[in-house]
Amino acid sequence: MTTTIPTENLLSLAQTYGLPLFVYDTKVIDGQIQKLRSAFDVPRLEIRYASKAQNTISILRHIYNQGCGIDTVSPGEIVMALKAGIPSSVISFTPSGVITDEYAFAIEHGVHVHADQPYILEWLDQHYPGTAVTLRFNPAIRAGGHTKLQVGADGSKFGILSSQVKNIISLTKKLSLKITGVHMHLGSDISDSASFDEAYEYLLSVAQIWADTIDHVDLGGGFKIPYHPDDHSIDMISFGARVSERFNRFCADIGREITLVFEPGKFLLSAAGYLLMEVTNVRTEGSVPMVYVQSGFNHFLRPMNYGAYHHLINISNTNGEIQFYDVVGYLCETDTFALNRPISEIHQGDVLCLLNAGAYGYSMASTYNGRPRPAEVMINDGQATLIRRAETIDDLLRTDLGVNSE
Numbered sequence: 001m002t003t004t005i006p007t008e009n010l011l012s013l014a015q016t017y018g019l020p021l022f023v024y025d026t027k028v029i030d031g032q033i034q035k036l037r038s039a040f041d042v043p044r045l046e047i048r049y050a051s052k053a054q055n056t057i058s059i060l061r062h063i064y065n066q067g068c069g070i071d072t073v074s075p076g077e078i079v080m081a082l083k084a085g086i087p088s089s090v091i092s093f094t095p096s097g098v099i100t101d102e103y104a105f106a107i108e109h110g111v112h113v114h115a116d117q118p119y120i121l122e123w124l125d126q127h128y129p130g131t132a133v134t135l136r137f138n139p140a141i142r143a144g145g146h147t148k149l150q151v152g153a154d155g156s157k158f159g160i161l162s163s164q165v166k167n168i169i170s171l172t173k174k175l176s177l178k179i180t181g182v183h184m185h186l187g188s189d190i191s192d193s194a195s196f197d198e199a200y201e202y203l204l205s206v207a208q209i210w211a212d213t214i215d216h217v218d219l220g221g222g223f224k225i226p227y228h229p230d231d232h233s234i235d236m237i238s239f240g241a242r243v244s245e246r247f248n249r250f251c252a253d254i255g256r257e258i259t260l261v262f263e264p265g266k267f268l269l270s271a272a273g274y275l276l277m278e279v280t281n282v283r284t285e286g287s288v289p290m291v292y293v294q295s296g297f298n299h300f301l302r303p304m305n306y307g308a309y310h311h312l313i314n315i316s317n318t319n320g321e322i323q324f325y326d327v328v329g330y331l332c333e334t335d336t337f338a339l340n341r342p343i344s345e346i347h348q349g350d351v352l353c354l355l356n357a358g359a360y361g362y363s364m365a366s367t368y369n370g371r372p373r374p375a376e377v378m379i380n381d382g383q384a385t386l387i388r389r390a391e392t393i394d395d396l397l398r399t400d401l402g403v404n405s406e
């Protein structure tokens, strides 16, 4: 991990906007988009940012302005993308196991749909004959940084299983739908490019079946980025060269140039985000000093949900002596951010900065324990803008119809 953290700037944002606070730096997002683009040498490349990673409208708009489309998984995410001014022609919809009404919503809004279950294909044929559809396949390969993220593994709930392919072939022959693409998403935090190559080879073999009608192959997202200072990222250059070579051969085989699509979430957003939290207390009794912060897994779930490592920096005392701390949140559960973690000396009132907070941070945040969600600030061209205000307790009560009844 070689990121330079703008600590002075973050401290001043903490003072201006209060804590806890999410901050996103668009320079990092743009750099990641550029890194991805320059790694591939194919006639047509499309990046469809997986908006589940972070779907605040200003961020979506920024990413679209960098030339990317958006992948969504719900009507809510479709509306967020449309509100960002993103045309439906570059929005796709890749849900899982949803009611057909959601497909109707996507199609009525002009959004391209992905399907991975026969019931969806049959319903689309009946209600929207002739619709263009991308088929999502399950490559049956276990890859990804955590078992909960290995969504392309055999038997996972996602994608058409290899045992279903024959049925899907006869179904699509019978139905009026136009199969315009094939798709897979292996999982998240994937650095093992061998599993990716294997899955991709499988997808291309399936793509041959619909070679006459497809105009894109979508390889999903899941690229690993570093979390720990000694961690590594996927080697995008060699990965890109291999994928491009194989994809170009595929295009030559089918005699047409089609589009290669990726749906990265974490790769674009993770390192762009910081979560700033105030230290409320340092308990020195016990085997390891314990640092309490005014936040918790209601704001940032990944350490508790996936055991994810997120680096922590004391931006109030960056040059202090390194000591080991447990860092915990304020929720009434164990709520652990880090155990026995080396951090420069911490005092009550200091500001801790959690790194890689850009992806699956705010978008997974909740109001658990009756706690409003934090504000969000975006830094663009060195200019900080509040892009989402902090919630209030009134926001929490807004949908509760018991408020005014005795």
Ligand SMILES: Cc1ncc(COP(=O)(O)O)c(C=O)c1O
Pocket (backbone or CB within 6 Å): 050, 052, 053, 071, 094, 185, 187, 188, 189, 220, 221, 222, 223, 263, 264, 265, 266, 267, 359
């Ligand atoms: C269909 C699909 N595409 C893309 C992604 C993005 O994955 P990542 O954020 O790991 O790149 C996901 C994440 O769950 C997904 O489900």
